[in-house]
Amino acid sequence: MKITRKxxxxxxxxxxxxxxxxxxxxxxxxxxxxxxxxxxxxxxxxVNKLMDDSGIRYHQLLKIEEMLIFLPEKRLTxxxxxxxxxxxxxxxMVLR
Numbered sequence: 001m002k003i004t005r006k007x008x009x010x011x012x013x014x015x016x017x018x019x020x021x022x023x024x025x026x027x028x029x030x031x032x033x034x035x036x037x038x039x040x041x042x043x044x045x046x047v048n049k050l051m052d053d054s055g056i057r058y059h060q061l062l063k064i065e066e067m068l069i070f071l072p073e074k075r076l077t078x079x080x081x082x083x084x085x086x087x088x089x090x091x092x093m094v095l096r
Contacts, residue, residue: 001058003047005040010065014040031079037068046081054086 005011015038029035029045036042047064050056056064067085076084 001051003044003051003058003061005044007061008040008044008047008065009062010069011040013069014038014043016040029078032077035071035076035078035081037071042078043068046078049078050082050085053082056089 005016008014029042035046043065046068047061050064051058064085067088068081071081071084
């Protein structure tokens with residue numbers, strides 16, 4: 001099941017261009033494309049890719065979105081972001 005823009009829980013935090021249609025697949029943003037955590041279509045693709053590839057379920061959507069907002073670095077590629085999320089999935093988030 002693919003998540004749509006309407007189903008994102010923090011959708012108001014992301015930028016959505018009126019003429020920007022959401023990409024139909026996560027392959028639009030390659031693994032080495034720098035991830036922009038506030039770009040709605042990129043977040044949507046990242047969420048769908050994580051859910052497809054790693055067995056993360058729909059009821060965990062808020063956790064994915066929160067982790068994406070609080071990434072430790074600003075210039076990570078899509079691949080680096082996915083690996084960071086999977087590596088830190090079981091960790092508690094501590095905001096300072």
